[in-house]
Amino acid sequence: MKMQETTSQPKKRKGEGKRQDDKQLRKQGERLQERLKVAKEKQEQAQARLERAEARLQKHVARVQRLEEKLARIQQGNQEARSEPSAASQKEQPASVPSVEEMAGDGSLIIIPPLAAQSTVNVLIPLEEPPLPEIAIANPAISTESPAQPSAESAERALQARATAEAVEEEARAAAERVHKAVQRLEEGMVGGRHLEQEMARLEVEEEQASMQAEEARRTANEAERETGEMHTLAQEQEEEAPWQEKVWSAQEIAEEEEQLEVDVTRSRAEAAARAAAEAEMLAEASSVRVRKARIIARQADQELTLIRAAIRNGSLNGEAAEAALQAAEKKSTYAHAELADAEDAEESAINAARNANADAEIAEGMSVSAADRYVDDIEAQEVQAIAEQDEQQTALASQQSVEDDENEQETQERPAIRPEGRV
Structure with a gap:
């Protein structure tokens, strides 16, 4: 009778251990399903953030296109404004040279020697240079106060x-x-x-x-x-x-200020995102440390439970003491594994948050770099445009001066020498 009882006790313990293992497996499956659900939700959130980032990118691209169109219209208006005064100055006639008959009113002999082509320009240069309306139009830096x-x-x-x-x-x-x-x-x-x-x-x-x-x-x-x-x-x-040129220049200044403000805002966002990513990485590291500690505690609890079961099988522990020790070891092991599961979940959440924060930081940094590059490109384009406008002004002035000199030279060469009456 006693032998039957002793043989039935190990079978009972084996059945309880099997049920305990099945229970742990079932809990692990439930935790895995919950983690999978959380991972899917985070994936959906990341997809939504990606869509919002793409929408913001489209808005920025559209804004850049609008600014480029405005800049093109402004450049076209500047070119038209420069072309109108140039055409008006070319239509003006040169100053009239005093008549030779008036100079010879006293009847004295005046002989005008033939002028060489190279000296004509030096003789016919006026004492006062003609006004230059193009400079006043194309120079936006003139004070408007x-x-x-x-x-x-x-x-x-x-x-x-x-x-x-x-x-x-x-x-x-x-x-x-x-x-x-x-x-x-x-x-x-x-x-x-x-x-x-x-x-x-x-x-x-x-x-x-x-x-x-x-x-x-x-x-x-x-x-x-x-x-x-x-x-x-x-x-x-x-x-x-x-004049409308000053208003155009004010619009350009406003555009530059908006671009500078956009650069500052994107830089601030990038710095904030970088700080958030660093904090998320620190939390992920702390979660990893917690997981390692929980894993060590769970391993120790499993070892204690294994030793107690071995002692019960060997007969070292029996009776109520064995039952109490086994229950305490099983409870400790269950609690340790639950802590380990919670720590693993927290670690996974922290790692995902760190990844998302790093992705956001990369996006913000890219937007900041892109805004800074656009601002630098716009500044360089404006400088190149200013240099090109100055070159065009100098070329137009040189061509206008050359045309006036040619007209004066031609008029001088066509005037005949005047001789007094009675001379042959």
């Missing part, structure tokens, strides 16, 4: 005058209140009549002075505000009458 434009000093002066007027008015009101209180005390008979009359006289003088000062300050403030308003109105009128 006007003396009538309201300055910050005038506005500050008006504000100070208004504040002074308000302070003086407040003092006048306080003086009037003191006079009113003195009158009330006199009516109530609280103070001696003579003393109160002196005080009222003094307060009335103060009130009168404060009123005069308030009136003067109010008038000064009104004049300052009126002058500021007139200057502002005149400045608006002058801005409306300003």
Whole structure:
């Protein structure tokens, strides 16, 4: 009977161990399914972020195209503006040379020697150079400030005058209140009549002075505000009458500021994304350390459970002590494996977060580099355009001067020498 009981106990323990293993496998399968579900959700989130990044990229590309179209229109307008004054200057006739008959009005003999081709240019150069309208048109760096434009000093002066007027008015009101209180005390008979009359006289003088000062300050403030308003109105009128080239240059400055702002914003985003990626990597490393510790604890718990089971099989442990030790070891092992599973899940989440943060940091860095490259390219293109415009201006001026010199030379060569009457 005792032999049957001893043989049935190991079978029972084996069945319990098998059920425990099946239970652990089932829990591991459930955890794997949960991890798979979380991984799919994160994959969907990453796909959504990728789609949003592509949409942002399309928006940036469209914005760059719009800016390029605006720049092309601006360049075309500048070329048309330069071509119109050049055509007008070419149509102008050179200054008339004084007639030879007027110079020979006294009847003296004037013989004009034939002029060589190389000396004609030196003789016919005018004393004053013709005006150069192209320079004023193509030079956008000319100051657009006007003396009538309201300055910050005038506005500050008006504000100070208004504040002074308000302070003086407040003092006048306080003086009037003191006079009113003195009158009330006199009516109530609280103070001696003579003393109160002196005080009222003094307060009335103060009130009168404060009123005069308030009136003067109010008038000064009104004049300052009126002058500021007139200057502002005149400045608006002058801005409306300003040439469109200056407005184009202001638009270019605004575009440059927008590009610079975009570069700064993208750089800030890239730095923030890099910091977030570094923090995510630190969290992932900490999660890995936690997993290693949990794995060591789980291995130790499994070893203790194995030793207790071996001791029970050998008979070293039996009875209630063996049962309690086995339950404690199984509980410790189960808890250690649960901690290990949680640590592994946290590690996987931290690793995925670090990967996503690194991807976001790379995208932000790419956008920052792209914005900086676009800004540098635009600046270089503007510099090249300015150099090309200067070359075109110099070429146009040289060609215009050459045409005027040729016309003057031709007119001089066609004039005949004048001889006095009676000579053959």
